[in-house]
Every structure is written in C-alpha cells, then in structure tokens.
Amino acid sequence: MVKKTKNNWDTKNLKGNWLVRAISAVLLLGLSYLFASLAIDSGSLAQYGLSILALYFGIANSFQAGRLAFSK
16 A cells, blocks of 8 residues: 655645745735736726735735744
C-alpha cells in the first residue's frame, strides 16, 4: 500500500502560507490601482467602490503575510 506524503501546496494550507498571501496582496493592490485609474477617467462610483474594496483586502493580506512570515 502506498503511503500518502504531506504536500506543502495542500489547498487547506494555502491561506496560511505567507508567500500566497503576499502574492495576493500585490495582485489586489494592483487591481485597486487599476480600478482607481478607471474610476478617475469615467467618474463611476461603482469603480470607486471596487477600488476601495480591493485596497482594503490588499492591505489586510499584506499585514497577514507579514505576520505569517515573521511568526516562525
């Protein structure tokens, strides 16, 4: 019988991985910048809202990535 080895990229552990959090923070902050620049051009309140939402989650993910990186 074959033994299962623990995979580091298990989907349960991806949220606890600091590198995944850091990459998602950078992507969310870039998305926030994109929505903000589109909102300035068009004046759409929905795009401003998406920009603020992406900014919030980007900052939250960056803090969580820092906590996870320096906690070990």
